[in-house]
Amino acid sequence: MASAAGMAPQTSGRGVGQILKSVTGFVTERLPGDRGHLAMVRHRIERIEGLPVGAVTVELWEGMAMLKGEVPTAELRKEVQRVVATVHPTRRINNFLRIPGESAA
Numbered sequence: 001m002a003s004a005a006g007m008a009p010q011t012s013g014r015g016v017g018q019i020l021k022s023v024t025g026f027v028t029e030r031l032p033g034d035r036g037h038l039a040m041v042r043h044r045i046e047r048i049e050g051l052p053v054g055a056v057t058v059e060l061w062e063g064m065a066m067l068k069g070e071v072p073t074a075e076l077r078k079e080v081q082r083v084v085a086t087v088h089p090t091r092r093i094n095n096f097l098r099i100p101g102e103s104a105a
Helices: 018-023 036-044 074-087
Strands: 057-060 064-070 092-098
Touching: 018 057, 036 074, 064 074, 074 092
Parallel strands: 064 092
Antiparallel strands: 057 064
């Protein structure tokens, strides 16, 4: 029978982020350059003609981008995605932009 002392947790000097990564498979920390890219992306999106101010929310992390909000047309949805792809070096863009009256997929 194992004693309680034999079951004590061992510390390896790993940080919480490393532990979370090993448990969940990802870390929620942003890459150092994401903050600067986010400012550039927001600025470029604000300049898209026909897009209401504040209609799109952008989140960037670890080479990925997430777009949320509501845009008037499918063309504007594609344009927002194109702008993000040209400004931020992404591996993937999750485009969750909705168009009024469009049914959820």
